[in-house]
Amino acid sequence: MDMNTPATGNTRVSKASQSNLIASSDNRMHDFVLSDEERHEIEHEMTHYENPRAASIGALKTVQRRRGWVSDGAVIAISDVLGIPASDVEGVATFYSLIFRQPVGRHVVLVCDSSSCHLTGHDELRDAISGELGIGPGQTTEDDRFTLLPVCCLGACDRGPALMIDDDLHGPVEPNEVAALLERYS
Amino acid sequence: MSSHLFSTSTNGETHPLTYRLREDRGYVDLDEFEQKDGYEALRTTLRELSPDELIDNMKTANLRGRGGAGFSAGVKWSLTARGDDHPRGYIACNADEMEPGTFKDRLLLEETPHLLIEGMILAGYANNAYRGYIFLRSEYVLAAQRIERALAEARKAGILGSRVCDSDFDFDIFLHTGAGRYICGEETALINSLEGRRANPRSKPPFPGQSGAWGRPTVVNNVETLCNVPAIALRGGDWYQSLSGGRSDDGGTKLYGVSGRVKRPGLVEMPMGTTAGELLELAGGMRDGLELKTWLPGGGSTGFLLPEHLDLALDFDTIGGAGSRLGTGLLAVVAHNQSVVSLTRNLEDFFARESCGWCTPCRDGLPWAARILHALENGEGEEGDIELLESLASNIGPGKTFCAHAPGAAMPLETAIKHFRHEFEAGIRHRQREAHAEPIPVGSV
Numbered sequence: 001m002d003m004n005t006p007a008t009g010n011t012r013v014s015k016a017s018q019s020n021l022i023a024s025s026d027n028r029m030h031d032f033v034l035s036d037e038e039r040h041e042i043e044h045e046m047t048h049y050e051n052p053r054a055a056s057i058g059a060l061k062t063v064q065r066r067r068g069w070v071s072d073g074a075v076i077a078i079s080d081v082l083g084i085p086a087s088d089v090e091g092v093a094t095f096y097s098l099i100f101r102q103p104v105g106r107h108v109v110l111v112c113d114s115s116s117c118h119l120t121g122h123d124e125l126r127d128a129i130s131g132e133l134g135i136g137p138g139q140t141t142e143d144d145r146f147t148l149l150p151v152c153c154l155g156a157c158d159r160g161p162a163l164m165i166d167d168d169l170h171g172p173v174e175p176n177e178v179a180a181l182l183e184r185y186s
Numbered sequence: 187m188s189s190h191l192f193s194t195s196t197n198g199e200t201h202p203l204t205y206r207l208r209e210d211r212g213y214v215d216l217d218e219f220e221q222k223d224g225y226e227a228l229r230t231t232l233r234e235l236s237p238d239e240l241i242d243n244m245k246t247a248n249l250r251g252r253g254g255a256g257f258s259a260g261v262k263w264s265l266t267a268r269g270d271d272h273p274r275g276y277i278a279c280n281a282d283e284m285e286p287g288t289f290k291d292r293l294l295l296e297e298t299p300h301l302l303i304e305g306m307i308l309a310g311y312a313n314n315a316y317r318g319y320i321f322l323r324s325e326y327v328l329a330a331q332r333i334e335r336a337l338a339e340a341r342k343a344g345i346l347g348s349r350v351c352d353s354d355f356d357f358d359i360f361l362h363t364g365a366g367r368y369i370c371g372e373e374t375a376l377i378n379s380l381e382g383r384r385a386n387p388r389s390k391p392p393f394p395g396q397s398g399a400w401g402r403p404t405v406v407n408n409v410e411t412l413c414n415v416p417a418i419a420l421r422g423g424d425w426y427q428s429l430s431g432g433r434s435d436d437g438g439t440k441l442y443g444v445s446g447r448v449k450r451p452g453l454v455e456m457p458m459g460t461t462a463g464e465l466l467e468l469a470g471g472m473r474d475g476l477e478l479k480t481w482l483p484g485g486g487s488t489g490f491l492l493p494e495h496l497d498l499a500l501d502f503d504t505i506g507g508a509g510s511r512l513g514t515g516l517l518a519v520v521a522h523n524q525s526v527v528s529l530t531r532n533l534e535d536f537f538a539r540e541s542c543g544w545c546t547p548c549r550d551g552l553p554w555a556a557r558i559l560h561a562l563e564n565g566e567g568e569e570g571d572i573e574l575l576e577s578l579a580s581n582i583g584p585g586k587t588f589c590a591h592a593p594g595a596a597m598p599l600e601t602a603i604k605h606f607r608h609e610f611e612a613g614i615r616h617r618q619r620e621a622h623a624e625p626i627p628v629g630s631v
Contacts, residue, residue: 005199025338048360048362049360049380049381049382050399050400051400053381053382053383054380054381054382055382056382057364057365057379057382058362058363059524060365061324061363061365063476092382092383092384093623095367095384095385095542096364096365096366096367096385097365097366097367098324098325098364098365098366099365099366110325113532113535113536114286114287114486114532114536115287115482115486115518115529115532115533115536116286116287116445116446116518117526118444118529118532119446119447119519119520119521119524119529120445120446120447123263150548151325151366151470152284152366152367152368152540153284153287153486153538154286154325155283155288155289155292155323155325155326156289156290156292157287157289157443157445157516158189158190158443158444158451158452158453159189159286159451160443160445160451163324167327169325169327169328180542184583
């Protein structure tokens with residue numbers, strides 16, 4: 001986050017003045033507006049908990065589901081809906097590995113690198129994917145099609161080596177099957 | 187695609203967790219669940235048992251926590267703050283299955299979410315909770331869909347909400363999906379995450395049963411633990427305890443499993459105290475040409491055991507007595523030509539990455555250990571590295587940190603060195619030539 005952003009800190013600032021301050025410091029953040037659908041989904045999520053803060057992870061996921069990632073502006077917009085400091089939302093956003101604070105590809109490939117997949121061929125699978133895409137873990141292809149990330153045990157140890165592409169679980173995946181598998185995700 | 191099951195049974199007397207599974211391994215909906223005695227335990231309990239009687243049943247059953255810690259669920263429940271002086275709290279189901287090598291809760295969540303819901307309502311009744319949360323890891327997409335469907339069915343049928351099954355008890359359940367990070371499976375970190383905070387563990391005491399989510403009494407139980415509750419409520423604690431049939435003092439059955447280079451990796455519901463040898467046989471044994479070198483009994487935070495331990499009862503005390511932990515009871519087997527140093531490096535990389543960073547021994551000690559293991563794996567270790575690893579393992583062990591993450595990481599490290607010191611020695615630079623056996627990279631088969 002831009003450190004010059006006015007602190008929404010522990011001092012509650014009225015919505016209007018907060019927006020003005022943000023507008024004067026960084027127009028890109030001000031440009032971000034939650035869609036009605038996003039706002040309704042977040043407000044609905046808030047009803048499941050004892051206070052709005054608890055919906056912060058759900059709210060970040062709501063935005064990410066539609067936009068692929070969470071921008072600085074989205075963090076501020078979410079903090080506004082939840083009524084908690086933007087710094088708290090940012091703290092949450094940066095803690096969890098599946099909230100993306102920078103743009104990712106159209107498809108996210110999560111390769112399980114835990115013990116059972118290690119024993120059944122993770123290294124060869126990861127190398128095959130890296131070779132096919134020309135990127136390493138944590139990187140995105142130049143055409144913005146794929147982002148490659150490692151992930152904790154996917155709970156598919158009987159199907160190792162396993163991976164997920166978006167919401168789809170695949171396993172076991174042999175290195176020579178990688179090209180055809182990736183081809184299914186345009 | 188469902189996990190392979192070594193064997194199945196439709197007998198609820200012997201297979202309380204899995205007897206309702208469909209042959210096509212699809213979703214057991216409310217109608218089918220009720221045709222197979224589903225929610226019978228809940229209705230009977232609300233009619234006939236007091237919360238205290240249900241807790242007594244749970245204690246008699248000796249159901250020990252299936253998330254891996256093995257603490258008696260009945261005792262945990264008996265410690266929950268209840269009564270007029272305390273606010274009604276929560277049941278938090280830990281469905282954040284991320285322990286390396288563990289794939290059992292996925293089966294229950296995807297195929298019989300109604301069993302979990304029934305167990306959670308009963309837990310709510312016993313612990314005077316008014317609301318439940320299912321804390322599900324983000325990647326279990328199919329499980330999330332099925333749970334939402336089951337919750338909707340249960341609400342529509344009057345099983346959830348006010349006046350559960352026409353009783354005076356009210357209880358509702360919400361699905362909470364996470365966003366990654368293994369540490370969310372630690373019960374106090376889970377509570378922080380549920381509250382929308384960073385998942386750092388909390389200092390104990392107070393224990394969650396006294397003050398948990400939003401300061402209210404909160405019982406955190408694993409999926410498999412909660413799925414055992416309906417059968418205990420319906421058939422009694424004595425029946426459940428006897429399921430392990432003299433094999434173990436721990437009650438009931440367990441969802442055991444095997445992964446690694448075996449012929450048929452998979453799961454099976456067996457009595458507590460089943461041996462690893464029996465499971466390995468059900469999995470068809472090692473793949474052709476491979477021999478068993480070592481195995482982890484229940485996840486990345488358990489200690490390595492040897493082929494000579496295959497006949498031990500897989501229960502909490504027996505495996506604890508052998509210098510390991512039962513953990514989740516899902517075996518990961520290592521073949522004779524796979525490197526223990528490499529696997530240990532993989533595990534410590536995992537624990538280092540997943541440390542939440544709150545406690546210094548964990549945040550700084552784990553990456554340090556991982557760096558040394560990388561060097562040993564590549565034959566670039568220095569004299570003294572093994573002793574340094576041993577010192578690190580003891581300095582991140584129990585009592586040094588707020589939660590069990592770092593002690594969990596210490597256990598495979600200590601036991602790997604204990605049983606396979608020669609493999610670590612072979613990774614020290616000048617000892618390369620005199621080594622007994624060069625470590626062979628994993629996956630070279």
